[in-house]
Amino acid sequence: MQNxxxxxxxxxxxxxLTGLAATTGILVYRSVKGGNCELGSSCTxxxxxDSCDLPEASLFRQTVxxxxxxxxxxxxxxxxxxxxxxxxxxxxxxxxxxxxxxLCGGYLxxxxxxxxxxxxNQLCPTAAIKRKFVEDPFYQYTIDEPLCIGCAKCVKGCGAxxxxxxxxxxxxxxxxxxxxxxxxRDCPADAFSRVPANKPYLLQGIEAKPEERI
Amino acid sequence: xxxxxxxxxxxxxxxxxVAFMVKDFFFSKPDNTNPYxxxxxxxxxxxxxxxxxxxxxQFKTGLEEIHGxxxxxxxxxxxxGKEGVxxxxxxxxTLYKINTxxxxxxxxxxxxxxxxxxxxxxxxxxxxxxxxxxxxxxxxPEAVITSIAVQGNNVFAADAGQKVVYRYDKQGKLLNKIxxxxxxxxxxxFIIPSPYFDLGISKDGNLWVVNPGRHSFEKYTFDxxxxxxxxxxxxxxxxxxxxxxxxxxxxxxxxxxxxxxxxIERVKxxxxxxxxxxxxxxxxxxxxxxxxxxxxxxxxxxxxxxxPVKKLIRIFQQK
Amino acid sequence: MKKTLxxxxxxxxxAVQFMNSYAIQRFPKPEFESGYVQPETLxxxxxxEMLAIxxxxxxxxxxxxxxxxxxxxxxxxxxxxxSVFALAYFGFYREGCVCSxxxxxxxxxxxxxxxxxxxxxxxxxxxxxxxxxxxFGRTFCAAVCPFGAIQDLVAFSPQKLGSRLNAVLGVIxxxxxxxxxxxxxxxxxxIICRYDPFVGIWxxxxxxxxxxxxxxxxxxxxxxxxxxxxxxCPYGVLxxxxxxxxxKHITITPAxxxxxxxxxxxxxxxxxxxxVTTKNPEDKGTMARKLIFITIxxxxxxxxxxxxxxxxxxxxxxxxxxxxxxxxxxNPVTEKNQPETFEIEAFKSAGKQQSQAFxxxxxxxxxxxxxxxxxxxxxxxxxxxxxxxxxMTKHRTDYTPNKGTCLSCVRCVDYxxxxxxx
Numbered sequence: 015m016q017n018x019x020x021x022x023x024x025x026x027x028x029x030x031l032t033g034l035a036a037t038t039g040i041l042v043y044r045s046v047k048g049g050n051c052e053l054g055s056s057c058t059x060x061x062x063x064d065s066c067d068l069p070e071a072s073l074f075r076q077t078v079x080x081x082x083x084x085x086x087x088x089x090x091x092x093x094x095x096x097x098x099x100x101x102x103x104x105x106x107x108x109x110x111x112x113x114x115x116x117l118c119g120g121y122l123x124x125x126x127x128x129x130x131x132x133x134x135n136q137l138c139p140t141a142a143i144k145r146k147f148v149e150d151p152f153y154q155y156t157i158d159e160p161l162c163i164g165c166a167k168c169v170k171g172c173g174a175x176x177x178x179x180x181x182x183x184x185x186x187x188x189x190x191x192x193x194x195x196x197x198x199r200d201c202p203a204d205a206f207s208r209v210p211a212n213k214p215y216l217l218q219g220i221e222a223k224p225e226e227r228i
Numbered sequence: 229x230x231x232x233x234x235x236x237x238x239x240x241x242x243x244x245x246v247a248f249m250v251k252d253f254f255f256s257k258p259d260n261t262n263p264y265x266x267x268x269x270x271x272x273x274x275x276x277x278x279x280x281x282x283x284x285x286q287f288k289t290g291l292e293e294i295h296g297x298x299x300x301x302x303x304x305x306x307x308x309g310k311e312g313v314x315x316x317x318x319x320x321x322t323l324y325k326i327n328t329x330x331x332x333x334x335x336x337x338x339x340x341x342x343x344x345x346x347x348x349x350x351x352x353x354x355x356x357x358x359x360x361x362x363x364x365x366x367x368x369p370e371a372v373i374t375s376i377a378v379q380g381n382n383v384f385a386a387d388a389g390q391k392v393v394y395r396y397d398k399q400g401k402l403l404n405k406i407x408x409x410x411x412x413x414x415x416x417x418f419i420i421p422s423p424y425f426d427l428g429i430s431k432d433g434n435l436w437v438v439n440p441g442r443h444s445f446e447k448y449t450f451d452x453x454x455x456x457x458x459x460x461x462x463x464x465x466x467x468x469x470x471x472x473x474x475x476x477x478x479x480x481x482x483x484x485x486x487x488x489x490x491x492i493e494r495v496k497x498x499x500x501x502x503x504x505x506x507x508x509x510x511x512x513x514x515x516x517x518x519x520x521x522x523x524x525x526x527x528x529x530x531x532x533x534x535x536p537v538k539k540l541i542r543i544f545q546q547k
Numbered sequence: 548m549k550k551t552l553x554x555x556x557x558x559x560x561x562a563v564q565f566m567n568s569y570a571i572q573r574f575p576k577p578e579f580e581s582g583y584v585q586p587e588t589l590x591x592x593x594x595x596e597m598l599a600i601x602x603x604x605x606x607x608x609x610x611x612x613x614x615x616x617x618x619x620x621x622x623x624x625x626x627x628x629x630s631v632f633a634l635a636y637f638g639f640y641r642e643g644c645v646c647s648x649x650x651x652x653x654x655x656x657x658x659x660x661x662x663x664x665x666x667x668x669x670x671x672x673x674x675x676x677x678x679x680x681x682x683f684g685r686t687f688c689a690a691v692c693p694f695g696a697i698q699d700l701v702a703f704s705p706q707k708l709g710s711r712l713n714a715v716l717g718v719i720x721x722x723x724x725x726x727x728x729x730x731x732x733x734x735x736x737x738i739i740c741r742y743d744p745f746v747g748i749w750x751x752x753x754x755x756x757x758x759x760x761x762x763x764x765x766x767x768x769x770x771x772x773x774x775x776x777x778x779x780c781p782y783g784v785l786x787x788x789x790x791x792x793x794x795k796h797i798t799i800t801p802a803x804x805x806x807x808x809x810x811x812x813x814x815x816x817x818x819x820x821x822x823v824t825t826k827n828p829e830d831k832g833t834m835a836r837k838l839i840f841i842t843i844x845x846x847x848x849x850x851x852x853x854x855x856x857x858x859x860x861x862x863x864x865x866x867x868x869x870x871x872x873x874x875x876x877x878n879p880v881t882e883k884n885q886p887e888t889f890e891i892e893a894f895k896s897a898g899k900q901q902s903q904a905f906x907x908x909x910x911x912x913x914x915x916x917x918x919x920x921x922x923x924x925x926x927x928x929x930x931x932x933x934x935x936x937x938x939m940t941k942h943r944t945d946y947t948p949n950k951g952t953c954l955s956c957v958r959c960v961d962y963x964x965x966x967x968x969x
Contacts, residue, residue: 026792089889090262113421115471124463149581165264175470175491187591194737203893
């Protein structure tokens with residue numbers, strides 16, 4: 015009696031372990047063989063994923079959350095829905111796209127009467143954009159990141175009147191990389207996706223150059 | 229007894245949590261209000277007292293895209309668009325259709341019935357019968373000819389790519405360049421962040437050029453000396469909005485400026501010293517994101533607006 | 548020759564076209580004369596990927612140490628300190644992501660969606676505790692899982708619930724697991740993460756609702772020990788079943804049970820099974836009749852469950868973003884002064900076709916139809932199993948931990964007077 019039960023136990027245990035091993039095997043096999051080349055924009059769809067030497071093709075990348083500014087509709091949910099407060103999504107200034115305009119749609123309230131740095135003229139609800147004179151007629155705009163709440167008001171203004179150099183991005187020094195991103199879940203534009211951790215930004219207009227790894 | 233109460237209340241609490249999860253997951257609706265909404269509606273309306281124009285006519289063209297509009301001395305309407313030019317009478321009836329093979333971005337007509345087309349980096353001259361008369365030399369690999377105007381023997385062309393205005397003679401010989409930055413003559417230089425750069429000749433024969441990055445109009449002599457300028461930068465109705473506006477303009481017969489903007493799509497009228505006079509069309513009359521509303525004014529002082537998104541020629545008249 | 552010329556000409560034409568569109572879209576950059584240098588756009592890096600390996604190492608080492616402490620050392624104190632470590636590392640340092648409970652969804656999604664590439668850490672966090680459980684029982688729950696650790700700390704006054712209540716509440720995790728798998732497999736949502744009660748505590752930052760949720764669970768946990776583990780945790784279901792067949796398992800007594808009943812009240816989780824001394828063992832006939840009843844009952848319950856599930860597939864699918872969008876396109880908001888939803892706004896600005904949105908939604912709906920048949924059947928099976936378990940009485944002589952529900956916390960060991968000679 016005791017022996018038979020032990021044998022049955024062993025059989026069940028064996029099948030559980032075999033099942034786990036098989037699942038692991040399939041997942042690992044897929045990661046090694048299947049569609050790795052779809053990762054990242056540098057994929058040339060050459061079809062030879064086995065011999066791909068792009069960094070994306072290496073095994074088992076960790077993934078992080080990022081949003082695609084070209085899909086973003088600036089609905090304001092990024093500011094509200096992140097588990098962090100303030101949100102880990104903040105505006106990122108792509109200087110390479112900026113027109114350095116005096117009348118900046120991202121900096122000034124649309125109904126501003128005269129152009130100045132006065133608080134009542136600023137579009138940003140937390141005054142997180144700083145304006146600095148460069149030379150006639152150009153002004154530089156910088157984001158004071160700790161103040162930014164990711165509301166995308168300036169993104170909308172810059173997109174409507176300017177070149178779209180202000181873009182929302184998940185800032186990875188703040189993002190805790192939840193297994194499921196609370197903003198991604200509620201993003202109406204489906205702009206969020208998991209991206210490989212070695213290419214963690216999806217900015218428009220420049221090739222993202224991350225800081226040196228420490 | 230006490231133990232039972234504790235257990236029951238704890239379990240009720242636990243089940244409440246489960247119920248909350250179910251409710252939140254299946255029955256909660258995402259919030260559709262944006263506390264950080266970017267409000268443009270007030271600016272879109274403007275002062276209704278100044279909205280003295282009304283749309284009296286609109287007509288479609290046979291072209292796939294439309295880029296530029298011009299009026300000749302006989303009050304006929306020339307529309308340049310994808311691979312061609314279409315000519316209408318003042319009621320919007322097609323008279324001629326020309327196939328130009330390449331796509332002109334800008335158009336002008338001179339008194340002799342010749343059509344001047346700004347095609348990418350050079351100017352071509354065609355006649356109404358669809359014959360190419362001349363093809364002038366390229367202005368440079370980076371050139372984008374966004375506007376052409378003719379005055380007597382002079383042809384002026386605005387190049388958004390190289391931020392300069394060219395003055396040609398009728399044969400296409402380059403006479404001089406206008407508007408290059410020069411501190412000695414206090415010419416400020418054109419700031420052109422996007423490919424919209426317009427010029428025009430006023431009734432009294434002066435050359436006016438938009439400096440969109442400075443939201444200004446600049447008046448030049450034909451030799452390139454800056455005479456006067458006025459600017460009006462504001463998001464509000466009385467000014468030019470955004471980084472670089474106005475995108476296009478035309479002269480009303482009594483020398484007023486008719487201007488069009490992108491960002492906040494609107495057509496307005498200014499007098500020669502830059503005083504805001506009237507609203508021709510408000511943003512509500514255009515699709516959001518419309519860019520390149522080219523303008524023309526005909527003999528009856530009707531304002532013709534080329535709407536590249538709705539692909540219409542829209543005619544506005546004073547009420 | 549002519550052909551080549553034609554091709555060259557075509558290529559040239561194409562090139563010219565390309566140049567045209569390029570020139571129009573180009574934005575000439577400002578030309579600075581004052582020597583202004585454009586600043587770089589700073590982009591901070593995410594957590595280094597190497598640290599994921601550290602997480603995996605800590606997990607494996609913790610599992611090994613705890614298993615050794617439970618099975619060999621039988622030392623409650625040491626297990627307690629390991630759970631404090633788990634709380635500190637996986638809880639407060641790693642802020643709860645990725646955890647084994649949530650990894651169910653990653654694995655499910657990776658199985659059903661080949662475009663989702665699962666990180667190695669998610670696979671290992673899912674597999675390793677199960678493998679250890681297959682050999683040593685639920686040592687993961689004892690002192691590696693931060694969820695268990697935090698609830699264990701607050702279990703000041705655990706009350707006995709009775710076997711019936713335990714069995715009924717014990718059904719919730721099965722339903723939770725079924726739903727979690729359904730929603731992960733359809734790529735809809737990770738509901739386990741969405742309703743993670745303690746993640747706000749790990750981060751010391753969360754919405755008010757999340758704090759309340761975690762707080763209430765901890766308050767309940769004072770009287771009902773480890774409520775999440777026993778009556779919610781979907782991963783616990785998998786561990787429970789694996790543990791039933793484990794090779795080794797903690798025993799209350801190191802030698803012979805002397806039936807002293809000292810351990811009877813030691814388990815805060817009601818996981819100690821009393822001896823069942825059936826005076827009148829059931830006769831063969833009753834046994835057979837019960838068995839036949841169960842073998843008929845379970846398929847009927849599964850079919851009924853599946854049918855009910857399939858009736859509910861549309862409400863179940865209504866939380867899917869694609870289905871929701873299709874619904875909103877079909878029934879636009881008609882109330883006055885109601886702006887169009889952000890979803891519709893985004894759909895319009897993306898310029899997608901309505902037919903495409905409907906096609907995507909119907910694919911999802913079909914998945915839900917199949918999924919809810921399976922889910923319903925599974926829930927039917929669970930209820931069938933529950934009934935079967937209550938009907939069948941097992942003969943038992945000693946005080947033993949229930950291998951399924953025992954969390955290997957080693958509390959009971961200290962109550963046993965039998966000691967092995969050192």
